[in-house]
Amino acid sequence: MSPVLNRSEQVSLAARAIASARSLALACHVGPDGDALGSMMGLAHAAVAAGKAVVASFGTPFSIPGNLEFLPTVGLIPPNEFPTEPELMVVFDAGSGDRLGELESNASAAGTLVVLDHHITNTGFGDIAVVDGAAAATAEIVADLLIELGWPITVDIATCLHTALVTDTGRFQYSATKPSTFKLAAGLVAAGADTDFIGQEVYDKAPFGYLKVAAAALGRAQLDEEAGVVSAVVTFADLDAAGIDWGDIDNLINTIRLPVEADVSLLVKVFEEDRMKLSLRSRGGTDVGRVAAELGGGGHRFAAGVTVEMDPDTAIKKVIELVTEQR
Numbered sequence: 001m002s003p004v005l006n007r008s009e010q011v012s013l014a015a016r017a018i019a020s021a022r023s024l025a026l027a028c029h030v031g032p033d034g035d036a037l038g039s040m041m042g043l044a045h046a047a048v049a050a051g052k053a054v055v056a057s058f059g060t061p062f063s064i065p066g067n068l069e070f071l072p073t074v075g076l077i078p079p080n081e082f083p084t085e086p087e088l089m090v091v092f093d094a095g096s097g098d099r100l101g102e103l104e105s106n107a108s109a110a111g112t113l114v115v116l117d118h119h120i121t122n123t124g125f126g127d128i129a130v131v132d133g134a135a136a137a138t139a140e141i142v143a144d145l146l147i148e149l150g151w152p153i154t155v156d157i158a159t160c161l162h163t164a165l166v167t168d169t170g171r172f173q174y175s176a177t178k179p180s181t182f183k184l185a186a187g188l189v190a191a192g193a194d195t196d197f198i199g200q201e202v203y204d205k206a207p208f209g210y211l212k213v214a215a216a217a218l219g220r221a222q223l224d225e226e227a228g229v230v231s232a233v234v235t236f237a238d239l240d241a242a243g244i245d246w247g248d249i250d251n252l253i254n255t256i257r258l259p260v261e262a263d264v265s266l267l268v269k270v271f272e273e274d275r276m277k278l279s280l281r282s283r284g285g286t287d288v289g290r291v292a293a294e295l296g297g298g299g300h301r302f303a304a305g306v307t308v309e310m311d312p313d314t315a316i317k318k319v320i321e322l323v324t325e326q327r
Helices: 007-020 034-049 097-108 138-149 155-168 179-190 195-203 209-219 236-242 252-256 288-294 312-325
Strands: 023-028 053-058 088-092 112-117 128-131 222-224 229-235 264-272 275-282 303-308
Touching (some): 007 112, 007 128, 007 138, 023 034, 034 053, 053 097, 088 097, 155 179, 155 195, 229 236, 229 312, 236 264, 264 312, 275 312, 288 303
Parallel strands (some): 088 112, 112 128, 229 264
Antiparallel strands (some): 222 229, 275 303
């Protein structure tokens, strides 16, 4: 049996593979959040500066959320232009291959597949898997990788990685935030990350239509006091009427989670009649990562998500059942 390598040893393996590759094909999970896109773009900028040929993508829908459009991108291409058999492919913030959407087949055909992730539900895929469930964000692993490679952190890289940290730590309030997380954030700010700019872009801006969609979703909110679950549903019709897209409502879950009566908050995003994304948050009494895993998704104790094929009422009922089982 091969020895189990620790995080630093896996980072060294990943760094050697990346350093020796002529070109890099980078991918993150579908519907990228700040950590997925920020981590991927952070490494992309560093690799380009080091003279590597770089492409980066994510599965459809190929659209950057509105609150992340400020991130400096490089090498970004639609998934249908992604190399079918990349020499070296690096995957960010994906707990399993299916989280890559149609790019899962590209990952399977890669000469070497490197996985950088911090989800405790990670299935362990990839030839080199740097997976640390104790990391506050995948960006922490990318930062380790850049240090190992000896690649300097520019303003663009710092902006990408700091955005990743801020978003995946809930502005440094989630329990995975450690002294080392703040130390990394301080270094990124020193390298040029503008905290005021990033904070405003991510959290303090939205199109006017967001208010219309939030009003519709909040008007449908339900509270199951016995289970301690608050839920709300938002539909494509809501977005269409308001003239906005799914990426414009990423912060809506932060409003849904406010009621003090609930430990778990659930936002149901209905893409199609029987296909929807469940976004879950917990105050700590429930492991929503386990709830999502039971439904085929993944995440962390405090934040998780899953795409399911069922109607909204059934989805809410199933989540309540799974939350209750943990009590």
